[in-house]
Structures are given as structure tokens and as C-alpha cells.
Amino acid sequence: MNLLPGMEELLPQVSSWRREIHAHPELGFQEVRTSALVRRELEAMGLELITDFCEAKTAVIGLLRTGREGPVVALRADMDALPMQDEKDVPYRSQNPGVCHACGHDAHTAALLGVARWCSDHREELHGTLKFVFQPAEEGPAPGGAKLIVESGILDDVDYMVGAHQASAAGPGYIMTKSGVAAASGDFFDIHLSGKGTHGASPDCGNDLIVTASQIVEALQTIVSRRLDPLQPAVVSVCSLHAGEPGAKNVLPAKAILSGTVRTFDEGVRDKVFELMEQMVQNICALNGCTGTLDRQPMFPSLANDPRVTALVIDAAADVVGRDHMILIDQPSTGSEDFAWYSQRIPSCFYMFGAAPSSGPVYGGHHPKFDLDENALPVTMSVMARAAMVLLDQAPRKKSDR
Ligand SMILES: [Zn+2]
Ligand SMILES: [Zn+2]
Structure with missing residues (x-):
């Protein structure tokens, strides 16, 4: 030394x-x-x-x-x-x-x-x-x-x-x-879900955003594994998921938010990931009768x-x-x-x-x-x-x- x-x-x-x-x-x-x-x-x-x-x-x-x-x-x-x-x-x-x-x-x-x-x-x-x-x-x-x-x-x-x-x-x-x-490019994202809150005993009277959010988390995992060129590396991570009040046992919430990050080494892959995320959020929300918006925050190249x-x-x-x-x-x-x-x-x-x-x-x-x-x-x-x-x-x- x-x-x-x-x-x-x-x-x-x-x-x-x-x-x-x-x-x-x-x-x-x-x-x-x-x-x-x-x-x-x-x-x-x-x-x-x-x-x-x-x-x-x-x-x-x-x-x-x-x-x-x-x-x-x-x-x-x-x-x-x-x-x-x-x-x-x-x-x-x-x-x-x-x-x-x-x-x-x-x-x-x-x-x-x-x-x-x-x-x-x-x-x-x-x-x-x-x-x-x-x-x-x-x-x-x-x-x-x-x-x-x-x-x-x-x-x-x-x-x-x-x-x-x-x-x-x-x-x-x-x-x-x-x-x-x-080092990879970095984007952050928030996915805001909103619907009609309801009693936990009557999910049919509103939207279950917790199930919707879970389906979105699962679907996002298929972007890298199933939708991108296997030779093009990328990472999609959901790092937080908030819905409902802590300890609530009989209220289905009217809002949910998922946040996370995307990493890529190629600008084309970077845009493709967000295009697929948008499709998944919109289609899963439509299936569940609620609305969702994907807010992308590009961080660095x-x-x-x-x-x-x-x-x-x-x-x-x-x-x-x-x-x-x-x-x-x-x-x-x-x-x-x-x-x-x-x-x-x-x-x-x-x-x-x-x-x-x-x-x-x-x-x-x-x-x-x-x-x-x-x-x-x-x-x-x-x-x-x-x-x-x-x-x-x-x-x-x-x-x-x-
Ligand atoms: Zn650091
Ligand atoms: Zn750090």
C-alpha cells in the first residue's frame, strides 16, 4: 500500500x-x-x-x-x-x-x-x-x-x-x-390504483385493490422472464406495496400504491419495459373494474x-x-x-x-x-x-x- x-x-x-x-x-x-x-x-x-x-x-x-x-x-x-x-x-x-x-x-x-x-x-x-x-x-x-x-x-x-x-x-x-x-440506467415508478372501497365481508360491492395489486406484481415479473430478448438484461423490482390501514381486518381500501425501480443497459429495452408495464397495469385494472396509472420517473441514463x-x-x-x-x-x-x-x-x-x-x-x-x-x-x-x-x-x- x-x-x-x-x-x-x-x-x-x-x-x-x-x-x-x-x-x-x-x-x-x-x-x-x-x-x-x-x-x-x-x-x-x-x-x-x-x-x-x-x-x-x-x-x-x-x-x-x-x-x-x-x-x-x-x-x-x-x-x-x-x-x-x-x-x-x-x-x-x-x-x-x-x-x-x-x-x-x-x-x-x-x-x-x-x-x-x-x-x-x-x-x-x-x-x-x-x-x-x-x-x-x-x-x-x-x-x-x-x-x-x-x-x-x-x-x-x-x-x-x-x-x-x-x-x-x-x-x-x-x-x-x-x-x-x-452501470445500468435507472427509472423509478409508482403505480396508483383506485377503486371503490368496501366492507371486507362484501367484496362484490366494491373493488379489491389488494388482489389487483398482487396480480400486477406477479405480471411485472413476466416482463424480464417472458417478454424481453433473453440476451438483453433488465431488472424490474416492486419495492413497496401499500394498501389499507395497518391492522385493518374488515375494510377493503379504495387506494393502493406500488413503487419500484427498473434497470437496463439499452435505451430500447428501457422504453419497451415501460410500454409493457403500462399495458399490464391497464389490462389488469380493467379486469378488476378499477383504475390504475403508471407514473414513470426517469432517473439516470x-x-x-x-x-x-x-x-x-x-x-x-x-x-x-x-x-x-x-x-x-x-x-x-x-x-x-x-x-x-x-x-x-x-x-x-x-x-x-x-x-x-x-x-x-x-x-x-x-x-x-x-x-x-x-x-x-x-x-x-x-x-x-x-x-x-x-x-x-x-x-x-x-x-x-x-
Ligand atoms: Zn450509493
Ligand atoms: Zn444506494
Whole structure:
């Protein structure tokens, strides 16, 4: 392991930021406390702050101008947590009921603050400009934070960009990435059912939306298994189903809502899935005498890593962790990541860093007991800072390429 000098020493500070954020998780676009912490720390490092530049009010960019010529390189962290209960028994567990940093965005934010601190301390050795992008709402709600940041134009001058995500597939010291298409497109959906509520003893006097919703859940499972080209991967998941009052035993409800997500690697497949979903919802509702609407919320396109930038980041990462700890993934992930919006506009690389705890059971992202090994943080901080330095050594992109 070849951490950048001084990175390991930043771990106590980075860990304390991470635990502070972890204990006070906030949902997408509501990262007020987290955003204030980020602003306070960036300011203390002597970085310029860019705030209030788009609809995503909690977004913060720290700007480090070295005053020397060179490209503009952006590094990104996401700040939002998930709507779920933290079930860990640790001193820094979530103090906000029903909200939990179960995807590691607390660690991403703290690590990027650490990189900002390191770069600020080493600014005399750098040239060009660095933009540290702290983004809200990676997990939604639609349209997510990255799209709003990109559309604001605040990154129009950026030549190259890098983002990272923790991974529980490996322990600290491993870096994983893939050139080209690396992650799926993502859409969310809600299916609203409405009908005539009735007494549980007289289902014939109204509509049974619970049976209707169950038929829809079953039918949606046949899209991937029976209706799509078997060689075209896709995922259709219904992740919540709400109907009736908890504990109600004799009331059939007048409303039901199903929510979930769709992942694909091809825009044609993506549209076909929604066309089939619409047909299924309408036909099953017609069969049951109720009405249904499918509300599609497109989140992000598939994520494509730029081959040249990715090759440079792979070399930078290998300098830190060694070639034998650099894992080149050959299949894209069905996970989606709104970093895709940046990668559509800016030659970028998104990589994963191993962060699985070395002892005890390993719970993956979005599990209520998810946690990570903070020893992974100086590793990703070193990789990100080294990647930034390598990219700052490249020529800025030509205007015609933008
Ligand atoms: Zn997540
Ligand atoms: Zn995540």
C-alpha cells in the first residue's frame, strides 16, 4: 500500500466527520445539516464556496484555484441517506428515526472533505483548478441531484471528472472499475390504483385493490422472464406495496400504491419495459373494474466511463494499491448511479473502493445493518488525490470537444 504522505494522518478527522454525518442522516434534497458541515469545513480550509447555483439548494462546490495554468478537474461525493431504519448497534448510529446512511454516502462526503483538505495543504504542488462537488439526492427523489447540477452549467468548464463509491465486495485496499458502460440506467415508478372501497365481508360491492395489486406484481415479473430478448438484461423490482390501514381486518381500501425501480443497459429495452408495464397495469385494472396509472420517473441514463480517463485513473489507483489490488470488472453493474449525468457531458471515471469490514458479518449497501471499514477511507482519498494530480497534468479539453 502506497498511501499519499499525510493521508493516513487525516483519518481521525475524516472518521469524525463521517460519524457526525452518519449519526444525522438526511434524505435527498434535505441535506441541510450535512451541507452546512461541508461548507464550514471547506471554508476553514480556505477554499472558495459555490452555493445556491441550482434548484438543489443543498449542493455545495468547493473551488481550489491554484493560480497556475492547467485543466479544471472535478471530484464528486454524494451526501444523501436512505429512508430506512438504522439497525446497527454502534455509537454513531442514526439519531433520525427512519433515515439511515446505509449506502456509505456519509463516507463519500467525509473522504472528499479529506481530499479537499489534502489538496489545500498541497496547493503549492498543484496547478489548474479543482472543483469538489458535494451533491444532494443521489438516491432520489427524481430528478436527483446530479442532473440539476449538470443542467445548471456550473460544471461547463470542467475538463475531467472522478467519482467513487464504497463496495462491500472487497475489503479496504482494493479498487474496482470498468472502462465503457459500467452501470445500468435507472427509472423509478409508482403505480396508483383506485377503486371503490368496501366492507371486507362484501367484496362484490366494491373493488379489491389488494388482489389487483398482487396480480400486477406477479405480471411485472413476466416482463424480464417472458417478454424481453433473453440476451438483453433488465431488472424490474416492486419495492413497496401499500394498501389499507395497518391492522385493518374488515375494510377493503379504495387506494393502493406500488413503487419500484427498473434497470437496463439499452435505451430500447428501457422504453419497451415501460410500454409493457403500462399495458399490464391497464389490462389488469380493467379486469378488476378499477383504475390504475403508471407514473414513470426517469432517473439516470447508463453510466459510461471514458476509456482514456479511466486508463489514467487505473494507473493512479495502481500506484496506490498495487496492480494486484486493482480489479478490472468485465461486466457492468445493474446498480445505477446518477454520476451518469456527469459522465454524459464530461470525460469521467467512476470507481469503487473496497470497504467491507474485516471482522463480523458483511452487510451490503441498503441493508439496515450496513457498515464499512473506515480504513478504506485513506485508500480512496489517496486514489482520488493521485487521480486528480494525474488529470491536472493533462491538457485541457479543446473547446470543440465540449
Ligand atoms: Zn444506494
Ligand atoms: Zn450509493
